[in-house]
Amino acid sequence: MNIMIPSNINGMYLIQQVSDMTGLSKQVIRKWEERYNLLQPKRLENGYRVYSDIDINNLLSVKALSRQGHSIKQAVELTKERSIVLDIVPDHLISIQHQETLNAYVFQLLEKGTHCDELELNLILQQAYYSFGLADFLTSVIIPFLNEVGNRWDRKEWSEYQESVSSLIVRDFLVQIRRNFQCREDAPLILGACLPHERHEIPLHILLLQFMMKGWKTILVGASPASGSVESLIGKLKPAKVLLSATTMAPFDNDPNLLKNLDQFALANKQIDFYLGGLGAIEYAKNKTLLAIRVTNSIEETLS
Template identity: 75%
Template structure:
């Protein structure tokens, strides 16, 4: 249960707006403590987030409330085993707590909550239901100017350091196939690669990461030295391609010269930049399943 100040921090809505939606539209029905203070549940917070999201998409608040209530009602009539994913997806208690501590840039508490969630949920659920939703909310809050750069930076760095710690302590077979994950030169966002490589490690791979903004030529040098089975190149922004217009042509030629290695390119920036481009040896994808196809074909 959460007090209204905590709900305001988590949702980005003012306390006045929360009370207004409660009283005018009967959107949520918080419980009252003996002292009269409102306390809100996870369900209440998700309802508020849903209305906020729908209103940002152009719906009136009244219509957004109606759609939210209809969605909740329809879900209640469907067996849990076949219920569709809600939009926006429901956030859990760990994400709410992380958002609260991130607002105040409390690094120690952020780390402790991540540790608690990881041990409680296991790695797979931890990544999909805590790390990814939390980072999405952090990005949204920064883009909408609800958070400043320091709040965004502290929260992201704590998550990155925690994922690095997990990767360092992850056990794998010595004969496991190797995959290299690499940010492109001038690309600063390495967290998506940490998540992807951890997903590969759960599938039996050992991994090596070339982190944020590597020096030109470092990717090719490491690939020659380690001879991995796969290489994943990542660009969340289009900055690498705008900075070096020949970057992809050079990497594609390198991939042609190493046909025994599968090269993949992913990330929002890469997908946007390469919409109408074709490569001889690099496969553009944002799906972990796609990158496993070659391994399956080889095994058969």
């Protein structure tokens, strides 16, 4: 059964939905509920159990802790202790703590992503966007969802098709937001570019949207651009800032001189601020000395 029940503010989900959202089997969910008293489901009039957002976050917490080496019993105890802390944390710290939990929109995206339901994924993204506003939509929905998608792909819980459908739907949705975003003609320009052989462009979409909210015009050079095309476009457009991105090591494996050449190009264009980010880039550059490119994963640094 895969029927979405109208949610209250805390969420109400059937066990099959919870299984889709967490990647745990229904048998494991029932076992953790009965053996460890981890969950507090309610019952509908027809006898079906329904679970809340809190229940789902607790399941995900135990799952993550168990993968870190804790026994299930230890993971449950740590999760319960964390729940107590969240209950008593002062109001002004709730937003900090909230970053460790997922919300109902992320759960629904995970459920629909499990079934590769493109229409529902788009509808949920649309609802979340209008509910949160762009800034919180990116930080509270898009980033947590993509992180979980990546985790499930890495753990082989999701197939390549499930991962690609979810990622492409998010990418296309962010593209539409950027296309419809209005900027002043005299706004400063920032160019975001994947490095050659880098195919993960979604992080750049997120960064550029965050810049647009600060009044910047943006241009994106998407996945795996041709060698030399980024430098050519920079020379033509003369942006104030350039964000270079590599989530993987592919750009540097394919061209060992790439970073050195880009740094020399940046040095010759000192009027432009160059930044390099992404897990692959940071890992590759950690023992390299760069003259003109700043390596960072901090949006605050690039905005400064």
